[in-house]
Amino acid sequence: xxxxxxxxxxxxxxxxxxxxxxxxxxxxxxxxxxxxxxxxxxxxxxxxxxxxxxxxxxxxxxxxxxxxxxxxxxxxxxxxxxxxxxxxxxxxxxxxxxxxxxxxxxxxxxxxxxxxxxxxxxxxxxxxxxxxxxxxxxxxxxxxxxxxxxxxxxxxxxxxxxxxxxxxxxxxxxxxxxxxxxxxxxxxxxxxxxxxxxxxxxxxxxxxxxxxxxxxxxxxxxxxxxxxxxxxxxxxxxxxxxxxxxxxxxxxxxxxxxxxxxxxxxxxxxxxxxxxxxxxxxxxxxxxxxxxxxxxxx
Numbered sequence: 145x146x147x148x149x150x151x152x153x154x155x156x157x158x159x160x161x162x163x164x165x166x167x168x169x170x171x172x173x174x175x176x177x178x179x180x181x182x183x184x185x186x187x188x189x190x191x192x193x194x195x196x197x198x199x200x201x202x203x204x205x206x207x208x209x210x211x212x213x214x215x216x217x218x219x220x221x222x223x224x225x226x227x228x229x230x231x232x233x234x235x236x237x238x239x240x241x242x243x244x245x246x247x248x249x250x251x252x253x254x255x256x257x258x259x260x261x262x263x264x265x266x267x268x269x270x271x272x273x274x275x276x277x278x279x280x281x282x283x284x285x286x287x288x289x290x291x292x293x294x295x296x297x298x299x300x301x302x303x304x305x306x307x308x309x310x311x312x313x314x315x316x317x318x319x320x321x322x323x324x325x326x327x328x329x330x331x332x333x334x335x336x337x338x339x340x341x342x343x344x345x346x347x348x349x350x351x352x353x354x355x356x357x358x359x360x361x362x363x364x365x366x367x368x369x370x371x372x373x374x375x376x377x378x379x380x381x382x383x384x385x386x387x388x389x390x391x392x393x394x395x396x397x398x399x400x401x402x403x404x405x406x407x408x409x410x411x412x413x414x415x416x417x418x419x420x421x422x423x424x425x426x427x428x429x430x431x432x433x434x435x436x437x438x439x440x441x442x
Contacts, residue, residue: 146172149315150211153276153296158250161278164294168210175209175319176310176346178302178336182221182236184244184281184295185393186212186321189352193288200385203403206349209319212281214297215305219272228277242285249279257304272299306342307370317346322353323394334362341367344379345412348404351382354396371415379412381405 147168154165177186188194195205219225226232227246237244255274282292325336337357367374386401393399
């Protein structure tokens with residue numbers, strides 16, 4: 145149902161995005177990078193050229209993603225803001241070793257999320273919060289040449305889009321990247337450990353992370369707030385297939401690729417009657433999908 149999720153955001157405002165969605169003959173393979181900020185190194189690390197140069201120690205990598213879903217509730221990069229809103233210099237990064245350029249930028253609208261307890265629309269963030277963009281990102285390096293991938297960028301809370309859209313529409317997210325969450329490019333204040341609870345419900349195949357997440361107050365708050373749709377415990381068995389030096393990407397000394405399998409010994413448990421907002425969105429999404437999906441975006 146990953147292509148259904150992409151279609152929900154296709155209001156025909158973006159010619160390139162509409163063409164991409166229409167080109168999907170099979171279910172789209174989506175790589176989700178929550179709290180991504182302006183870190184486009186995923187194009188490099190999830191590309192077959194890199195993966196071939198650092199083969200899996202056990203098992204094999206899943207197919208490459210067709211599109212990257214980037215989410216972040218903050219916009220802390222002035223150059224990125226100028227590119228998106230003012231047509232600034234499309235080069236977002238160039239350190240002499242790698243160069244990242246954005247092209248074909250399209251504004252698709254704003255998602256009609258209700259206010260979330262800690263993060264809401266304000267005078268300071270209203271020019272970007274809950275807004276959706278589509279563009280191509282190209283990373284060029286001497287080692288692996290040029291790589292271009294489409295990016296769907298949504299400025300929103302990670303847990304909100306996961307619990308109110310991705311899970312209700314049964315979206316399949318083949319890759320989840322959990323690197324520098326909340327302490328680098330993204331700028332948040334959570335370690336994102338709750339993501340391990342949704343790996344199986346999102347039908348994730350490969351989980352890429354820096355091993356820095358842990359439970360603390362914010363993780364429990366998220367799991368409690370969306371306790372009707374986020375399982376109360378992880379449902380997976382994670383098996384390491386690759387580990388690389390992470391110092392060029394994260395604050396961690398390692399980045400780990402782990403395959404995701406269902407743990408048959410754990411039954412999913414949920415807490416009813418907590419918050420019902422995802423059901424409102426679930427019905428809205430289904431209605432939009434069956435009729436005029438353009439109402440999903442403002």
